[in-house]
Amino acid sequence: MRIFKNLSKDKLATISVTxxxxxIIVGLFAPFFAxxxxxxxxxxxRYASSSWEYLLGNDHLGRCILSRIIYGIRPSVLWVLVAxxxxxxxxxxxxxxxxxxxxxxxxxxxxxxxxxLSFPGYVMTLAIVGIxxxxxxxxxxxxxxxxxxxxxxxxxxxxxxxxxLEYVKFSKASGISDLKIIYKxxxxxxxxxxxxxxxxxxxxxxxxxxxxxFLGLGIQAPNAEWGMMLxxxxxxxxxxxxxxxxxxxxxxxxxxxxNFLSDALQVALDPKLLNSKKRPQQKSPTTTVKIQKKExxx
Amino acid sequence: xxxxxEVRNLRVWDLNSDKVLxxxxxxxxxxxxxxxxxxxxxxxxxxxxxxxxxxxxSSLRQSGExxxxxxxxxxxxxxxxxxxxxxxxxMILQNGMSAFDPSCVIGVHLKETLAEHFDCxxxxxxxxxxxxxxxESVMLKNPIEIMNKYPHQLSGGMLQRIMIxxxxxLEPDIIIADEPTTALDTVSQxxxxxxFIQLRKKMGCSMIFISHDLGxxxxxxxxxxxxxxxxxxxRGPTEAIxxxxxxxxxxYLVSTRLALSENFKKLMRGETIVxxx
Amino acid sequence: MGxxxxxxxxxxxxxxxxxxxxxxxxxxxxxxxxxxxxxxAQGVPKITDELIAQTKEELGMDQPFILRYxxxxxxxxxxxxxxxxxxxxxxxxxxxxxxLNTFKLTxxxxxxxxxxSILLGVICALKEGKIVDKSxxxxxxxxxxxxxxxxxxxxxxxxxxxxxxxxTSGMDSxxxxxxxxxxITISYAGIYFRNVRTSMISNxxxxxxxxxxxxxxxxxxxxxxxxxxxxQVAISIFGMAIPIILGSTVVIENIFxxxxxxSLSVKAILSRDFPIIQAYxxxxxxxxxxxxxxxxxxxxxMNPKIRNDL
Ligand SMILES: Nc1ncnc2c1ncn2[C@@H]1O[C@H](COP(=O)(O)OP(=O)(O)OP(=O)(O)O)[C@@H](O)[C@H]1O
Ligand SMILES: [Mg+2]
Numbered sequence: 078m079r080i081f082k083n084l085s086k087d088k089l090a091t092i093s094v095t096x097x098x099x100x101i102i103v104g105l106f107a108p109f110f111a112x113x114x115x116x117x118x119x120x121x122x123r124y125a126s127s128s129w130e131y132l133l134g135n136d137h138l139g140r141c142i143l144s145r146i147i148y149g150i151r152p153s154v155l156w157v158l159v160a161x162x163x164x165x166x167x168x169x170x171x172x173x174x175x176x177x178x179x180x181x182x183x184x185x186x187x188x189x190x191x192x193x194l195s196f197p198g199y200v201m202t203l204a205i206v207g208i209x210x211x212x213x214x215x216x217x218x219x220x221x222x223x224x225x226x227x228x229x230x231x232x233x234x235x236x237x238x239x240x241x242l243e244y245v246k247f248s249k250a251s252g253i254s255d256l257k258i259i260y261k262x263x264x265x266x267x268x269x270x271x272x273x274x275x276x277x278x279x280x281x282x283x284x285x286x287x288x289x290x291f292l293g294l295g296i297q298a299p300n301a302e303w304g305m306m307l308x309x310x311x312x313x314x315x316x317x318x319x320x321x322x323x324x325x326x327x328x329x330x331x332x333x334x335x336n337f338l339s340d341a342l343q344v345a346l347d348p349k350l351l352n353s354k355k356r357p358q359q360k361s362p363t364t365t366v367k368i369q370k371k372e373x374x375x
Numbered sequence: 376x377x378x379x380x381e382v383r384n385l386r387v388w389d390l391n392s393d394k395v396l397x398x399x400x401x402x403x404x405x406x407x408x409x410x411x412x413x414x415x416x417x418x419x420x421x422x423x424x425x426x427x428x429x430x431x432x433s434s435l436r437q438s439g440e441x442x443x444x445x446x447x448x449x450x451x452x453x454x455x456x457x458x459x460x461x462x463x464x465x466m467i468l469q470n471g472m473s474a475f476d477p478s479c480v481i482g483v484h485l486k487e488t489l490a491e492h493f494d495c496x497x498x499x500x501x502x503x504x505x506x507x508x509x510x511e512s513v514m515l516k517n518p519i520e521i522m523n524k525y526p527h528q529l530s531g532g533m534l535q536r537i538m539i540x541x542x543x544x545l546e547p548d549i550i551i552a553d554e555p556t557t558a559l560d561t562v563s564q565x566x567x568x569x570x571f572i573q574l575r576k577k578m579g580c581s582m583i584f585i586s587h588d589l590g591x592x593x594x595x596x597x598x599x600x601x602x603x604x605x606x607x608x609x610r611g612p613t614e615a616i617x618x619x620x621x622x623x624x625x626x627y628l629v630s631t632r633l634a635l636s637e638n639f640k641k642l643m644r645g646e647t648i649v650x651x652x
Numbered sequence: 653m654g655x656x657x658x659x660x661x662x663x664x665x666x667x668x669x670x671x672x673x674x675x676x677x678x679x680x681x682x683x684x685x686x687x688x689x690x691x692x693a694q695g696v697p698k699i700t701d702e703l704i705a706q707t708k709e710e711l712g713m714d715q716p717f718i719l720r721y722x723x724x725x726x727x728x729x730x731x732x733x734x735x736x737x738x739x740x741x742x743x744x745x746x747x748x749x750x751x752l753n754t755f756k757l758t759x760x761x762x763x764x765x766x767x768x769s770i771l772l773g774v775i776c777a778l779k780e781g782k783i784v785d786k787s788x789x790x791x792x793x794x795x796x797x798x799x800x801x802x803x804x805x806x807x808x809x810x811x812x813x814x815x816x817x818x819x820t821s822g823m824d825s826x827x828x829x830x831x832x833x834x835x836i837t838i839s840y841a842g843i844y845f846r847n848v849r850t851s852m853i854s855n856x857x858x859x860x861x862x863x864x865x866x867x868x869x870x871x872x873x874x875x876x877x878x879x880x881x882x883x884q885v886a887i888s889i890f891g892m893a894i895p896i897i898l899g900s901t902v903v904i905e906n907i908f909x910x911x912x913x914x915s916l917s918v919k920a921i922l923s924r925d926f927p928i929i930q931a932y933x934x935x936x937x938x939x940x941x942x943x944x945x946x947x948x949x950x951x952x953x954m955n956p957k958i959r960n961d962l
Contacts, residue, residue: 195671195941204678291799292903318813487873491867
């Protein structure tokens with residue numbers, strides 16, 4: 078596994094992976110790690126500063142901030158990952174269909190993608206939330222609906238490029254079934270491209286989701302979510318600015334970790350990038366397409 | 376015959392990885408002769424050429440002496456070196472398609488180059504006239520029309536010949552051609568090689584010619600250098616090398632020359648791409 | 653070139669039609685009956701079937717779908733997007749000024765972002781691997797990982813509590829632009845400057861640069877060629893960036909109480925004011941397509957290769 082070897086050489090990447098893995102585990106087993114019930118109101122502890130019992134202090138309702146951060150991992154990170162996975166899956170299936178079989182299927186899927194991509198993603202998400210109503214679930218649905226086209230596009234380019242290679246052509250000519258070719262020859266090589274594009278969009282997705290929650294369009298009270306916590310903290314921003322600290326930092330750390338990982342992955346999978354002096358013989362589809370269209374909204 | 380270019384202990388290494396790419400190579404280029412450099416991909420042929428022109432990327436460092444007509448190029452100031460490039464040492468690249476700015480017509484590059492070198496001693500019209508003649512002499516019809524075309528509108532062979540035409544006008548002492556025929560189909564390959572032979576006859580300039588194609592090398596070169604992994608493993612007059620290769624790598628090269636059909640080369644290239652990405 | 657422009661414009665017309673149809677369908681897909689929404693939004697205490705039927709007739713919702721779509725499309729083209737369910741005012745009278753405000757903010761921010769990205773991108777590319785490059789990239793890395801609203805809150809707190817220099821909300825004078833523009837720039841310049849840098853660097857390693865140098869061209873002239881080629885990519889990116897920024901100032905507008913589209917649309921979503929949402933989506937999608945078309949045309953003007961592709 079050359080990839081892992083390359084990755085583990087990169088110190089920042091190792092730290093990022095650690096941060097991400099720890100975050101995911103803590104989020105999955107939140108009840109186990111959280112010291113308190115995140116929704117337990119305790120008016121006597123309003124705005125209490127940090128103590129041994131409440132490591133990060135208490136919020137405007139006296140709830141344990143640490144516990145809320147820990148429970149907040151679920152909507153802020155885990156659900157985002159689920160949404161991402163689903164949209165990449167849709168994108169991959171359609172991308173393989175159109176990139177491998179070409180012809181009419183390809184033309185049709187690409188036209189649909191064109192239309193999907195001609196809406197600004199952020200506006201589209203807002204529109205879908207507007208129609209379906211506010212709530213985390215609806216935002217996630219909106220995300221899936223908005224993002225798949227983009228993934229399908231990139232994966233198609235990648236599949237097309239690899240289908241052109243001699244040995245794939247050879248397998249095609251020698252009558253091996255399409256499914257088998259895709260499974261045995263194309264999935265392994267396109268996988269790296271898929272990993273790079275999906276990892277590169279996690280960061281912006283986390284930021285966007287927390288942004289929607291911040292606006293009150295996402296998860297509803299009293300559930301904990303990082304953007305939502307920031308929204309609550311904003312009301313007392315001038316008297317208690319410290320409340321903005323923990324959730325904000327949590328977002329920054331997790332998003333940076335994902336971004337670092339994505340960069341490191343790109344280098345690990347494509348060592349040419351490291352010494353950019355040596356001109357890559359063939360630009361990988363991800364790098365070129367990504368340059369054309371990278372959308373990050375907060 | 377005297378030497379026009381003497382390379383002494385050329386050493387090139389990569390700053391980032393400290394890898395030595397060229398190890399203490401010395402060779403000479405005699406006046407009015409053609410020196411071919413052959414060797415497998417990655418053996419350091421292009422780097423050698425670029426070191427002579429002092430055009431290696433910033434991550435590469437070089438040491439050693441490069442004497443051009445007795446003048447050491449490595450100690451020249453960047454400004455003086457720049458005047459030598461083009462006028463004294465002219466390079467012809469492998470891929471004509473990418474050698475010209477894709478967003479400008481060909482003429483822009485030609486004019487800029489000529490204006491740079493002939494600004495003081497030639498009138499503009501005269502240069503254009505010369506350029507036209509040169510282009511016609513390399514079998515490019517309608518030079519004016521071609522000058523107003525973008526690189527992507529021309530074929531690889533045409534672009535290659537435009538570079539040769541430019542070299543004719545610049546009248547350099549040394550032409551360095553880095554695989555000028557590799558990217559071409561067989562017919563244009565033949566034409567371009569013809570042009571090189573003509574070029575040598577007409578101008579009597581010295582030439583460093585890099586190629587994978589030993590057939591071409593045999594046709595054009597007086598002497599051959601064989602490189603492997605950044606080292607010169609064998610050198611000598613062309614015929615001697617072809618008839619009596621001494622180093623086993625050269626033997627291998629010469630013996631496989633026939634087996635190496637075009638198709639197979641292409642296939643090899645395809646596979647290296649897979650391996651790298 | 654003229655033919656390219658005509659072709660390109662013609663391609664975008666069916667796209668706009670499909671987008672408008674989609675927008676219309678989306679709103680009609682809503683699980684709620686619009687008539688009910690209107691009544692709810694107007695605060696009618698008891699909603700009876702009769703009332704719903706009556707409202708439906710008023711809104712023309714008893715007509716077939718296609719007819720309604722055409723009516724709506726024709727009206728929309730004349731900027732008549734109907735009346736807000738909540739306030740009863742014409743949608744355009746709300747969305748028009750809001751759009752203008754958002755556009756002003758976007759315009760100023762985009763100019764700053766473009767200037768900053770090109771400047772930083774070019775500098776970093778020319779100094780690739782040096783300290784300047786590394787530090788600019790490092791800082792931008794963390795800035796892009798910050799939620800913009802968090803950054804905005806910190807700035808508001810800092811500026812208003814510590815110095816009380818700049819207005820922290822509303823849109824009163826040119827000073828009101830400063831904070832929002834800074835925040836938007838910080839969240840976007842980091843991305844676009846990377847694009848400029850990458851495209852510059854990949855151009856630096858192109859053969860034409862080597863050949864230009866080998867022909868003895870001065871570094872200045874070569875840099876002009878590199879810039880010309882790498883800005884091509886940048887222009888198409890910026891062409892896309894402007895509508896994206898236009899669509900995503902929502903959070904910033906909310907924080908700085910900027911009376912723009914973002915504030916309006918969030919309010920509309922929370923109160924399910926469909927005509928406003930519909931108009932909002934339609935207008936932004938149209939702007940998006942428009943910018944796409946324009947940036948393609950500009951790109952084709954600069955890059956002769958693309959011109960032949962269409
Ligand atoms: N800028 C660079 N930094 C580090 N290593 C480099 C750089 N440029 C080339 N190399 C390495 O130097 C070696 C020689 O490269 P060079 O381009 O001279 O080979 P070549 O003999 O011209 O091959 P080809 O026949 O494919 O053109 C290769 O192994 C290559 O990986
Ligand atoms: Mg080479």
